[in-house]
Amino acid sequence: MKLEGTHQRSIRRAADGRGACILDQRELPWKIVWVELRSMAEAERAIREMWTRGAPLIGATAAYGLAMAMAEDGSDAALDAAHATLLAARPTAVNLRWALDKVAEAVRPLPQAERAAAAFARADAICDEDVELNRAIGEHGLALFRTLHAKHPDRPLNILTHCNAGWLATVDYGTATAPIYLAHDAGIPVHVWVDETRPRNQGALLTAFELAGHGVPHTVIADNAGGHLMMQGQVDAVIVGTDRVTANGDVCNKIGTYLKALAARDNDVPFYVALPYTTFDAGTATGADVPIEERSPDEVTHVAGEGGSIRVTASGAANPAFDVTPARLVTGYLTERGLVDRV
Numbered sequence: 001m002k003l004e005g006t007h008q009r010s011i012r013r014a015a016d017g018r019g020a021c022i023l024d025q026r027e028l029p030w031k032i033v034w035v036e037l038r039s040m041a042e043a044e045r046a047i048r049e050m051w052t053r054g055a056p057l058i059g060a061t062a063a064y065g066l067a068m069a070m071a072e073d074g075s076d077a078a079l080d081a082a083h084a085t086l087l088a089a090r091p092t093a094v095n096l097r098w099a100l101d102k103v104a105e106a107v108r109p110l111p112q113a114e115r116a117a118a119a120f121a122r123a124d125a126i127c128d129e130d131v132e133l134n135r136a137i138g139e140h141g142l143a144l145f146r147t148l149h150a151k152h153p154d155r156p157l158n159i160l161t162h163c164n165a166g167w168l169a170t171v172d173y174g175t176a177t178a179p180i181y182l183a184h185d186a187g188i189p190v191h192v193w194v195d196e197t198r199p200r201n202q203g204a205l206l207t208a209f210e211l212a213g214h215g216v217p218h219t220v221i222a223d224n225a226g227g228h229l230m231m232q233g234q235v236d237a238v239i240v241g242t243d244r245v246t247a248n249g250d251v252c253n254k255i256g257t258y259l260k261a262l263a264a265r266d267n268d269v270p271f272y273v274a275l276p277y278t279t280f281d282a283g284t285a286t287g288a289d290v291p292i293e294e295r296s297p298d299e300v301t302h303v304a305g306e307g308g309s310i311r312v313t314a315s316g317a318a319n320p321a322f323d324v325t326p327a328r329l330v331t332g333y334l335t336e337r338g339l340v341d342r343v
């Protein structure tokens with residue numbers, strides 16, 4: 001989406017065709033820093049340390065990482081080792097496994113000398129497909145937003161979102177943000193309540209940056225304010241992204257999503273989950289079976305901001321990075337095929 005006034009994607013193949021360029025999202029919104037990944041190891045580190053993040057974007061980055069591994073060593077052993085290493089970088093987003101499996105399927109039948117080029121081509125295709133999937137999600141979401149806004153045409157449509165499921169979490173458009181961008185561009189007055197999303201503040205730092213860059217009115221709020229705003233009638237709908245939707249429709253997403261869904265249900269606010277098919281995991285029965293990433297307690301004990309970080313407690317901390325929203329709390333799933341009430 002718009003970055004410094006020009007339309008850009010969050011990831012692209014390097015100019016020499018043998019690496020991947022990503023935005024170092026740890027620096028946003030204070031600095032725009034592009035990083036060129038030149039090896040599988042660098043791609044794995046970028047995912048694990050969240051230089052780049054968001055389920056579809058993690059998958060795209062890993063796809064290029066596997067391609068770089070094939071450029072280093074095209075053997076079956078190297079393919080299997082790189083797949084395992086990249087898969088272990090972060091455990092929750094199913095897109096990581098999906099993308100790695102797609103690249104591995106594309107190259108395994110090929111002679112070693114042809115694998116790198118084929119892997120890079122498959123990674124390119126994964127990126128191009130993600131853009132189209134998210135655009136389709138946006139189109140279906142635009143129809144939904146038109147219906148929601150028609151209920152209160154005299155005022156902006158108030159949407160609450162959690163974390164960052166924007167173009168910075170995907171290759172472009174985002175999932176949860178795609179309808180927001182398309183509605184804004186179509187002239188529907190949309191205002192977004194942006195959950196700051198402790199502890200890493202993807203909302204305050206990334207979603208707010210995205211929306212500002214596209215000129216979408218928005219207000220950053222403390223995570224704990226969402227329920228109050230819903231009770232005050234100031235939220236027309238909640239829309240979030242996801243890292244994995246299981247076979248029964250449970251939604252694994254950034255920690256705090258479940259609490260939003262509970263508040264939405266208690267206040268009769270529709271709760272939508274936006275996802276492309278690459279985030280649907282038919283092979284996992286329920287949310288209870290999804291590995292929840294435990295990240296460093298330092299992300300909770302310290303707050304990072306412009307110019308550094310400060311410690312906010314003298315005590316230890318726990319830091320589960322995701323939670324599970326049961327399917328029973330989901331109003332609808334916004335997919336590239338349309339709005340469905342079950343996946």
Ligand SMILES: CSC[C@H]1O[C@H](OP(=O)(O)O)[C@H](O)[C@@H]1O
Pocket residue numbers: 053054055056162163164165166169170174175176202240241242243253254255321
């Ligand atoms: C469109 S997927 C976005 C999804 O990924 C985020 O997690 P993280 O920032 O830790 O990669 C968050 O769960 C978002 O909803």
